[in-house]
Amino acid sequence: MPACDVTPEPYKGRSYEETMKIKRSNIAPTKVPAYSKPLLLTQGKMQWLWDDEGRRYLDMFAGIVTVSVGHCHPTVVGGLKEQLDEIWHTTNLYLTPPMHEYAEKLTSTLPDHLKVCFFTNSGSEANDLAIALARQYTSSFDVISFRNAYHGGSPYSVGLTAHGTWKHSYPNGFGIHHSMNPDPYQGVWGGSKCRDSLVQADRQCGCDGECEAGERYLEQLKEVLDYSVGGRPAALFAEPVQGVGGVVQFPKKFLKKAYELIHERGGLCVSDEVQTGFGRLGSHMWGFETHGVTPDIVTMAKGIANGFPMGAVVTTKEIAQAFTGTLHLNTFAGNPLACTVASKVLDVIQGEDTMGLCRRVGERLIRGLATLRDEFNIVGDVRGKGLMLGVEMVQDKGSRAPLSGPDMLEIWDNMKNMGLIVGKGGLRGNTFRLKPPMCITEEDADFTIGVMRKCISDFANKQPQRKVTI
Ligand SMILES: Cc1ncc(COP(=O)(O)O)c(C=O)c1O
CATH class of the missing domain: 3.40.640.10 (Type I PLP-dependent aspartate aminotransferase-like (Major domain))
Structure with missing residues (x-):
């Protein structure tokens, strides 16, 4: 994971279990599954997020494309x-x-x-x-x-x-x-x-x-x-x-x-x-x-x-x-x-020439993602522009049928466990969405591609028919 010079304050709030209890009793239920085990996020700085246990994540989804210039950007x-x-x-x-x-x-x-x-x-x-x-x-x-x-x-x-x-x-x-x-x-x-x-x-x-x-x-x-x-x-x-x-x-x-x-x-x-x-x-x-x-x-x-x-x-x-x-x-x-x-x-x-950064880092990211499409039969499409990119996951390139919800969740969970937060979208929820705060670096882009490669490859290795490369 790329280095980060911020030391987060230790979290002293309600425990994970207490928060989940409130979620179950007092927060409107939702159909959107936020990982098998939902994340409790307690701090954010630029492209980084920390959970209640002080684990650091690279935020490649920006709270659904919303944290545009970075969590707690000092100017803002x-x-x-x-x-x-x-x-x-x-x-x-x-x-x-x-x-x-x-x-x-x-x-x-x-x-x-x-x-x-x-x-x-x-x-x-x-x-x-x-x-x-x-x-x-x-x-x-x-x-x-x-x-x-x-x-x-x-x-x-x-x-x-x-x-x-x-x-x-x-x-x-x-x-x-x-x-x-x-x-x-x-x-x-x-x-x-x-x-x-x-x-x-x-x-x-x-x-x-x-x-x-x-x-x-x-x-x-x-x-x-x-x-x-x-x-x-x-x-x-x-x-x-x-x-x-x-x-x-x-x-x-x-x-x-x-x-x-x-x-x-x-x-x-x-x-x-x-x-x-x-x-x-x-x-x-x-x-x-x-x-x-x-x-x-x-x-x-x-x-x-x-x-x-x-x-x-x-x-x-x-x-x-x-x-x-x-x-x-x-x-x-x-x-x-x-x-x-x-x-x-x-x-x-x-x-801060944010647009230039989107162009430069976005190009590096999409070129890296394109290599995943070449490597894995379950990566059907890679698309987008700047820092608005999508990776559509399929059962195989020939059918273009969507990768199932549980399969997507397995890969998605594993990326999170390796410190990478990406989004999911599409009618059938089979497209990974990369839309980070517009302050990420080339190193962050490389980290993202590395984690995605590892998680997709681990998944594909378990199912040899899906490992086919082109
Ligand atoms: C393109 C687009 N338009 C409108 C909306 C609705 O915005 P809000 O959730 O702030 O109501 C969204 C939310 O995701 C969106 O992506």
């Missing part, structure tokens, strides 16, 4: 400490310096037409508000998103989310339609050269020039518009790279053509940057820029404030104006503490 902590003695809350009925300064700073990173901010407390709230804005502005109701998308769990946004695993049986998604997911690896039409990634999908395609798969998925979107939408759509929602869905990248140019189609039909395009924003993709500040598109509304959360609860919707003056007919209030929106933290996060991203 310093800013927050100062603000704690100034003012905590007033509501945005009044002017406060942190909210106004942050709105100016944030919009300076976006294209000129995106100038007006609504602040929220989460990504789900941001997407709810974006749906409402689009419907109000267009006077239309129909909204489209892609299968395999995750846009939130609130009553409105869960309708955009197109993963059965996240749906309850209560009515949701009225007026929301899901188009076929343009996935070059698992989709019905594969693509072997169309991803904006250093690693391409291991699928056959006969494309020469234009990407055939991209065109066919676009036809599917046209069909949704023609068959399911009555006239003008309100909006299309898309993640520039699908996050919870397992780091799925659309064929290049697909999103650009999808935006053109929606705009032709009078709808708005919304870019959900909750995971892809703030430089994570390494080449641009915003995921939509990597597709060469300009959205009408951008939603963001998670990494915006390094773990402090906050979200935002940024849009044009005209669209925002459509929301002034009635009152709109969100009590905590623009909270001075949250805006101070978010402001410091932007200072770090811009001052």
